[in-house]
Amino acid sequence: MRPGPVSAVAFPEGQGPAPRRARSVAESFRFATAGLVHALRTQRNLRIHFLLALLVMVLALAVRLSRLELAVLVLTVAVVLVAELVNTAVEAAVDLFSPQLHDLARIAKNVAAGAVMVSAIGAVVVGILLFYQPLMAVLAHPSAVPARHSQSYLTLVGTSLTLLFTWAGKSWLTRPVRLAGGMPSGHSAVAWALATAIYLAGAGPWLSLIGAVLAGLVAESRLEAGLHDVWEVAAGAALGVGVMAGVFLLLG
Structure with missing residues (x-):
């Protein structure tokens, strides 16, 4: 049996709920914070990435990466976290408009998860390039203390x-x-x-x-x-x- 069409919530023209828009910059920040908190509370992988990001940043400070290297690391970490947030948003939207199993819904979720995987692999490569030489220097000379x-x-x-x-x-x-x-x-x-x-x-x-x-x-x-x-x-x-x-x- 072929899957049916994707279901969607439809409202008669002019009778649907008005979109809730932020009335101020402060309210925009509250909405963004609520979304980030929801994702952290409900998404295990995002919590793992967030914890790893904290540990990596502490390690970066400990081995005295340069400011340029820190900037690259922060940008890389941000890309991974943003990919996780977008993946969460895609999953929520797909579940809303397609509560039943559907091939297109599966594809949308898989592609979003693939984006997270690509960003994570890229982050690992960046981490190796940034940390290899400082860590090897510390291991070769444990008594050497960076400036x-x-x-x-x-x-x-x-x-x-x-x-x-x-x-x-x-x-x-x-x-x-x-x-x-x-x-x-x-x-x-x-x-x-x-x-x-x-x-x-x-x-x-x-x-x-x-x-x-x-x-x-x-x-x-x-x-x-x-x-x-x-x-x-x-x-x-x-x-x-x-x-x-x-x-x-x-x-x-």
């Missing part, structure tokens, strides 16, 4: 990772997902990350104390505003201190 990163560079990396982990925590622990409020407190995390950077950079006891006091005031302001509870603020502080200390310890 230290500047403190400003470490602070930038630590702050970026703090923001990334904060967003990941809000995505997994806060429902519905929102950037204002939720676990952990992003303001507290960034403030304590910067205070930790000031201390680890050797700014002296007085500047370190001022940084800690300011970070405490930022955390206290989130409590006063009613946007966070004590546990969310404390979790943000622990996250910021831990991430920044780890960056200075591992990459410094």
Whole structure:
């Protein structure tokens, strides 16, 4: 028996639901964040790629890839993640318009999955080209320590990772997902990350104390505003201190 035509949801002209468009740039970001969070929560392969991307970026910083090499690596990682997101969108659209088994639906899903595979293979090749020589140098001379990163560079990396982990925590622990409020407190995390950077950079006891006091005031302001509870603020502080200390310890 030949498969039937692809089913579709049809509405009489002028009677269908109006498309929901973002009314502001902030709402556009909320829609995009909701889509990314949905994909991370429901797609196992995307979670695996996301975790591998984090590990690869940490390794890239540890072996001191150049800025150009880092740019190539970031672009490659972005291509793989975008391919996974597009694959998820294609699967959702196909399931909506063709709930029954159909050859064209199968082809659409297989082609989208093939795009992910091509991007992943390309990423592996790029990774080999970028990491082979630095890793061989470290293995040949384990005692050789690459040149230290500047403190400003470490602070930038630590702050970026703090923001990334904060967003990941809000995505997994806060429902519905929102950037204002939720676990952990992003303001507290960034403030304590910067205070930790000031201390680890050797700014002296007085500047370190001022940084800690300011970070405490930022955390206290989130409590006063009613946007966070004590546990969310404390979790943000622990996250910021831990991430920044780890960056200075591992990459410094």
